[in-house]
Amino acid sequence: MIRKYRIGNPIPTDSVVKEIVLSEGTIPYFDRNDEKKELTLLLKKNDRVYGLGETVRGMNKRGWLYTSNNSDDPNHTENKNSLYASHNFFVVFSKEDQFGVYVDTPGKVSFDIGYTKLDKLRVIFEDFDADIYIVEGESVLDIVSQFRGIIGRSYIPPKWAFGFGQSRWSYMTADEIREVADKYQEAGIPLDMIYMDIDYMERYKDFTVDESSFPEFPKFVEEMKERGIHLVPIIDAGVKVEEGYDVYDEGVEKGYFVKKENGENLLAAVWPGLVHFPDFLNDDARAWFGNKYKVLIDQGIDGFWNDMNEPAIFYTQDHLDEIFEQIDEYKGKNLDVKAFFEFRDLVGTISNYPEDYRRFYHEYKGQKIRHDKVHNIFGYNMTRAAGEAFERISPDKRILMFSRSSYIGAHRYGGIWHGDNHSWWSHLLLNIQQMPAVNMCGFLYTGADIGGFGSDTTEDLVLRWTAFGIFTPLFRNHCALGMRHQELYRFENVDTFRNIINLRYALIPYLYSEFMKAALGNKMLFKPLCFEYDDERSAQVEDQLLVGESIMIAPVYTQNATGRYVYLPENMKLIRFRAFDDYDEEALGAGDHYVKADLNEILVFIRKGHVLPLAEPSKGMECNLNNAELKYICYDSDAASYELYTDDGVSRI
Numbered sequence: 001m002i003r004k005y006r007i008g009n010p011i012p013t014d015s016v017v018k019e020i021v022l023s024e025g026t027i028p029y030f031d032r033n034d035e036k037k038e039l040t041l042l043l044k045k046n047d048r049v050y051g052l053g054e055t056v057r058g059m060n061k062r063g064w065l066y067t068s069n070n071s072d073d074p075n076h077t078e079n080k081n082s083l084y085a086s087h088n089f090f091v092v093f094s095k096e097d098q099f100g101v102y103v104d105t106p107g108k109v110s111f112d113i114g115y116t117k118l119d120k121l122r123v124i125f126e127d128f129d130a131d132i133y134i135v136e137g138e139s140v141l142d143i144v145s146q147f148r149g150i151i152g153r154s155y156i157p158p159k160w161a162f163g164f165g166q167s168r169w170s171y172m173t174a175d176e177i178r179e180v181a182d183k184y185q186e187a188g189i190p191l192d193m194i195y196m197d198i199d200y201m202e203r204y205k206d207f208t209v210d211e212s213s214f215p216e217f218p219k220f221v222e223e224m225k226e227r228g229i230h231l232v233p234i235i236d237a238g239v240k241v242e243e244g245y246d247v248y249d250e251g252v253e254k255g256y257f258v259k260k261e262n263g264e265n266l267l268a269a270v271w272p273g274l275v276h277f278p279d280f281l282n283d284d285a286r287a288w289f290g291n292k293y294k295v296l297i298d299q300g301i302d303g304f305w306n307d308m309n310e311p312a313i314f315y316t317q318d319h320l321d322e323i324f325e326q327i328d329e330y331k332g333k334n335l336d337v338k339a340f341f342e343f344r345d346l347v348g349t350i351s352n353y354p355e356d357y358r359r360f361y362h363e364y365k366g367q368k369i370r371h372d373k374v375h376n377i378f379g380y381n382m383t384r385a386a387g388e389a390f391e392r393i394s395p396d397k398r399i400l401m402f403s404r405s406s407y408i409g410a411h412r413y414g415g416i417w418h419g420d421n422h423s424w425w426s427h428l429l430l431n432i433q434q435m436p437a438v439n440m441c442g443f444l445y446t447g448a449d450i451g452g453f454g455s456d457t458t459e460d461l462v463l464r465w466t467a468f469g470i471f472t473p474l475f476r477n478h479c480a481l482g483m484r485h486q487e488l489y490r491f492e493n494v495d496t497f498r499n500i501i502n503l504r505y506a507l508i509p510y511l512y513s514e515f516m517k518a519a520l521g522n523k524m525l526f527k528p529l530c531f532e533y534d535d536e537r538s539a540q541v542e543d544q545l546l547v548g549e550s551i552m553i554a555p556v557y558t559q560n561a562t563g564r565y566v567y568l569p570e571n572m573k574l575i576r577f578r579a580f581d582d583y584d585e586e587a588l589g590a591g592d593h594y595v596k597a598d599l600n601e602i603l604v605f606i607r608k609g610h611v612l613p614l615a616e617p618s619k620g621m622e623c624n625l626n627n628a629e630l631k632y633i634c635y636d637s638d639a640a641s642y643e644l645y646t647d648d649g650v651s652r653i
């Protein structure tokens with residue numbers, strides 16, 4: 001059962017697509033304090049809190065303050081409050097209590113979950129305007145399904161997007177991309193996608209391709225497609241200010257860019273230097289920007305990633321002017337501690353400067369609204385621009401789309417990747433822990449930058465991370481400018497990498513089937529153990545996951561480990577894979593086990609009465625589309641059966 005309550009006069013987000021009649025009276029479970037603009041509730045000792053999607057820390061969100069305020073912050077350390085997304089849905093869950101809460105507000109809101117006081121959950125609003133949905137059900141999974149039922153069906157990518165993808169900021173030329181494809185081919189490692197980062201564009205102009213580094217682009221796209229590789233270009237939120245550039249000219253002429261109070265287009269800066277931001281919240285501007293993707297689709301492109309759409313702002317011209325004025329005051333002065341810090345802050349806080357997000361306005365649903373009031377739905381509406389346009393441009397065929405910034409609702413139009421992580425072991429664990437939380441909020445096609453984006457990686461980290469990544473729908477190795485190269489063929493253990501990637505391809509019938517069941521049935525693909533097992537120990541497990549109906553995984557995420565402890569909530573069959581056709585099987589009883597897992601080994605546990613279908617891996621998705629020649633690994637304590645979902649992988653459904 002879902003009840004909806006209204007506080008104040010919230011700006012609609014279009015995240016909920018089902019009409020729900022407003023309930024009168026007080027919001028259940030919470031105390032409401034209008035003066036403090038907060039809702040509070042007391043957490044019982046055993047209550048755990050799950051959800052909030054892409055946030056720092058563990059699966060159980062108790063013990064920290066999370067602020068929904070979409071931020072381009074490439075250091076996802078546990079002291080951070082905000083990442084790129086706002087996913088304001090959580091479930092409070094114990095044997096005694098279970099209810100879900102969705103706080104629908106496009107502005108800033110914080111979730112103090114036992115931070116100020118260990119046993120208190122506070123929802124703290126900047127503006128006390130929100131729709132609050134209270135979801136009750138038979139189980140936590142039922143609560144999640146009901147919630148997913150009101151926010152609309154999750155985005156379904158083309159099946160080829162379940163292949164392996166290689167990315168780097170940036171492959172600078174067509175030849176560099178050819179080289180990546182060649183090297184993967186030589187190494188015998190399948191590859192379905194190569195990602196094109198910002199440098200493919202002509203001076204960072206969206207929907208352009210640099211002719212000197214990517215001559216005859218449509219031909220190149222075709223050449224790669226013939227090799228079974230989809231090129232997936234990035235699209236940034238900022239549109240370069242340059243007369244004669246059609247996207248700029250049209251946007252200015254039609255008034256589609258966000259404007260300052262005085263009606264001038266906001267001048268901000270990102271990659272190309274000065275840019276304007278399209279007003280994705282405005283229906284006409286959104287449709288216009290969305291149609292631009294056709295420029296690349298017409299050249300053979302069938303997938304995109306949307307970046308910098310929090311939006312990230314290096315600086316605004318107005319702020320820069322202010323700084324230049326103030327900076328003179330420091331000239332020739334003895335900068336004592338106080339003055340020095342002031343001086344440093346003046347320049348050092350220039351990017352993503354909070355005041356800049358109050359300098360511009362949107363035309364949203366017939367109203368002029370200051371950006372900060374709707375900040376968290378900006379990236380969502382960029383993804384929506386793409387998703388809505390794809391339905392017009394490509395009515396029959398699915399197009400790949402995923403975004404960095406998001407809000408609930410965006411899950412209908414695209415997937416997400418988890419942003420600029422680092423090549424840190426802790427970020428492999430974070431990746432594991434974020435998967436179920438984003439699923440709860442509707443995001444199913446997700447994955448993190450495997451191997452880590454920032455910092456130099458190590459071969460063992462890439463091995464372990466890839467070994468986990470084979471289970472994530474978005475399976476992409478990506479790396480930042482200037483960091484150690486991490487394409488798999490560069491490492492010593494190429495054979496192991498080949499085996500791991502082949503195992504991914506062998507798992508695709510299962511993964512795709514489970515993904516589709518989750519998308520079509522409003523279910524989760526990744527679940528914490530305690531969502532299905534109600535013993536006390538399962539509730540403590542934060543580093544194992546149920547993936548679909550048949551398997552549990554226990555990734556190794558610590559350096560130099562040759563195994564790990566695994567908790568089994570019931571008898572299971574361990575499959576220790578070295579390759580899709582090289583594994584040991586061992587029936588293990590419920591309880592704790594130390595399980596060996598060398599660098600070349602992957603632990604998969606088959607659940608009681610369940611079946612894991614495996615395909616012969618192939619050179620890429622082209623060959624994987626028909627599930628020919630499946631074999632089945634079963635845990636045979638019950639009559640095991642498995643329903644395999646399949647379709648043609650590209651038609652819209």
Ligand code: MIG
Nearest residue numbers: 169197198307404419420480
């Ligand atoms: O701030 O386009 O998250 O994946 O490689 C850097 C360059 C801008 C951030 C994205 C990252 C991408 C990078 N971008």
